[in-house]
Structure formats: structure tokens, C-alpha cells
Amino acid sequence: MSLYEPPSTRPSRLGVTLETYILEGMLGQPHATGAFTSLLNQLAFAAKLVASKVRRAGLANALGYTGATNVQGEAVQKLDEDANQTILRVLGRRHHCAAAATEEEEHVRVLSEHPSSKYLVVFDPLDGSSNIDVNISIGTIFGVLHRYPEGKREERAPTEEDFLRPGRELLAAGYVIYGSSTMLVLASGEGVHGFTYDPTVGEFFLSHENIRVPPRGDSYAINEGNADLWDAPTRDWVASLKRPNSEGKRGRTMRWVGTLVADAHRTLLRGGVFAYPADAQNRDGRLRLLYEANPFAFLFEAAGGAATTGQGRVLDVVPERLHQRVPLVLGSRLDVEEYQRFVERGG
Numbered sequence: 108m109s110l111y112e113p114p115s116t117r118p119s120r121l122g123v124t125l126e127t128y129i130l131e132g133m134l135g136q137p138h139a140t141g142a143f144t145s146l147l148n149q150l151a152f153a154a155k156l157v158a159s160k161v162r163r164a165g166l167a168n169a170l171g172y173t174g175a176t177n178v179q180g181e182a183v184q185k186l187d188e189d190a191n192q193t194i195l196r197v198l199g200r201r202h203h204c205a206a207a208a209t210e211e212e213e214h215v216r217v218l219s220e221h222p223s224s225k226y227l228v229v230f231d232p233l234d235g236s237s238n239i240d241v242n243i244s245i246g247t248i249f250g251v252l253h254r255y256p257e258g259k260r261e262e263r264a265p266t267e268e269d270f271l272r273p274g275r276e277l278l279a280a281g282y283v284i285y286g287s288s289t290m291l292v293l294a295s296g297e298g299v300h301g302f303t304y305d306p307t308v309g310e311f312f313l314s315h316e317n318i319r320v321p322p323r324g325d326s327y328a329i330n331e332g333n334a335d336l337w338d339a340p341t342r343d344w345v346a347s348l349k350r351p352n353s354e355g356k357r358g359r360t361m362r363w364v365g366t367l368v369a370d371a372h373r374t375l376l377r378g379g380v381f382a383y384p385a386d387a388q389n390r391d392g393r394l395r396l397l398y399e400a401n402p403f404a405f406l407f408e409a410a411g412g413a414a415t416t417g418q419g420r421v422l423d424v425v426p427e428r429l430h431q432r433v434p435l436v437l438g439s440r441l442d443v444e445e446y447q448r449f450v451e452r453g454g
């Protein structure tokens with residue numbers, strides 16, 4: 108098999124390492140550069156470091172040294188802060204990433220002012236970190252943007268404005284889920300693929316090749332505790348999901364973990380719909396556009412699913428602020444379209 112065949116004609120690559128996959132992907136795409144490959148590998152490396160800390164978090168809690176000092180006498184940071192610093196440190200090493208915007212920090216972090224540093228990275232270092240204490244899956248979410256969308260290099264430091272671009276401009280997006288196993292799911296231009304971490308080898312291996320969201324699913328995920336705050340379309344839509352259909356098939360199953368990464372991961376693999384709509388208390392929704400909604404909207408569209416704010420495609424929203432929130436409904440294409448119809452009808 109030649110590495111230069113276009114990806115779609117290649118035989119299955121199940122079992123290859125993430126690094127090999129990324130490298131082969133680059134060889135198949137004439138526009139891909141060594142820098143982009145190297146950046147994706149850096150993100151994968153950061154994921155391994157965070158995974159190893161997450162795995163020991165229970166132990167750290169049990170031994171009571173979180174929030175205090177560890178055996179070396181160093182202050183032990185909270186895990187989400189630690190994950191944030193780890194990812195920034197790794198991204199700062201090879202000068203591919205000019206700047207990063209993270210959910211943990213108010214302002215953009217400039218990592219390289221060199222004009223040849225071509226990429227911007229957005230990330231949520233540890234989504235669902237409050238679930239650590241109860242041993243529930245948490246995750247890391249990331250997206251990669253080109254620093255120079257128009258292609259011309261500029262002799263200036265990257266700024267916050269450089270990040271205020273719609274999600275459709277993402278070059279790649281992915282997430283890592285620290286669940287019963289650690290998995291990295293990546294969309295980098297040719298479908299969506301899942302890699303499972305083998306801790307005995309220290310590598311991610313391709314385990315879920317070419318993930319496609321089923322066109323319709325059996326479950327829905329929404330925080331029912333907010334039901335009194337929902338608008339009429341959302342209320343009517345959820346009621347319709349619970350109703351048995353005309354053939355007597357029971358209503359949909361409700362699933363809710365409360366960690367975006369976990370709920371979205373299940374929805375990506377099994378189909379169905381995940382919703383965090385706007386409500387009377389959160390008029391712009393709860394989730395962050397740059398670090399949460401956009402990477403997942405990108406992944407779902409790349410896997411044949413859909414993502415809407417209720418007012419339109421998530422990936423078309425032009426951000427006004429770094430930490431902007433947005434309503435998010437994503438999942439199987441037909442299920443998302445059905446939600447959209449309730450919104451358009453007004454309930």
C-alpha cells in the first residue's frame with residue numbers, strides 16, 4: 108500500500124497509532140504541512156500527560172494532598188488548573204502555536220510572536236471537572252484555527268480578535284474523554300476517528316475508524332431540572348420525545364451525565380440528541396462557544412450529524428467575545444432538524 112493514495116481508497120487503518128495516523132494523513136494531503144502534523148502530535152502528547160494526572164486524581168484525593176502540598180513539598184494545583192498549565196506548556200514548545208485561548212484564563216495567552224507560528228488553539232482543559240470527586244468521566248476539548256486565514260503573514264503579535272472567527276474556519280477539532288478508558292476523538296479534515304489509549308504502551312491506537320452519527324437515535328440528553336425555565340418550543344419538543352409513537356413504540360430514553368464530553372461522546376457514537384438550550388436564567392445558553400460548542404459542532408458535522416443554536420448553525424456564529432456562551436443542540440441530523448422545527452413553529 109502506498110502512503111500517497113488518497114485516504115478514502117486506503118484499506119482500514121485500525122490499530123495504527125495516532126502518530127502514524129496523523130503522519131499518513133499529512134502525506135495524503137498536499138496542503139498539509141509538517142507544522143500542522145507536529146501541532147496535532149503535541150496536542151496528543153498533552154492529552155497523555157493530562158490523562159496520567161486524571162488517573163491518579165482519586166489517589167491524590169484519598170491521600171489528602173490535593174489543595175495542600177505533595178510529597179516533594181510542592182503546592183498541588185487543582186486538576187483543572189494543572190491540566191491548563193500542562194497544555195499551555197506543551198503548546199509553547201515547538202512554536203507552531205502562536206496563541207491559545209483557554210476556558211481557564213480571561214485573556215488570550217501569546218505563546219510565540221514569530222510570524223512563522225501559523226496556528227491558534229482554543230481549548231477547555233478539563234470539562235466537567237466538578238465530576239472528578241464522584242469518579243465520573245471528564246474530558247479535554249480543543250480546536251485549531253489558522254492564524255492567517257487570508258494567507259498573508261503579519262509582523263504582529265496575535266490578539267484576542269484573531270480568535271473571534273466562526274467555527275466553520277476550524278482546521279481541526281477533537282476531544283479526549285477520560286472514561287473507563289481514555290479515548291481521543293479527532294476530526295482533522297478527513298472524517299472523525301477515535302483512538303483508545305493503551306496505558307501499558309503509552310500510545311493511542313485507532314479503535315473507532317470513520318465514526319458516523321446515526322441519522323436518528325433513541326435517546327435524548329437535557330437537564331430536566333431546568334424544565335420550569337424552558338421556553339414553549341423546548342417544553343413541547345421534550346414532551347414529544349417522551350410520547351410513544353403511533354406504532355406504540357415507547358418514547359425516547361433520557362440520558363444525562365452532566366459532563367459535555369461524556370454526553371456528546373455517547374451521542375456521537377449512538378446517535379440521538381444533546382441539548383443545552385437557552386432558558387429564562389441563561390438567555391445565551393450555558394456552554395462556551397469557542398471551547399465547547401464549536402469543536403463539538405465541527406466534530407458532529409464531520410461525522411454526518413448537526414449542531415444548531417436554535418437560531419441557526421453553530422459553526423456560522425461569529426463570536427463577539429472570547430468567553431461567549433451559546434445555546435447548543437447537537438446530535439443525529441434528523442433529531443436536530445426536528446428540534447429546529449419546534450423552534451420555528453414557536454412550540
Ligand code: ZN
Nearest residue numbers: 231234235399
Ligand atoms: Zn467545559
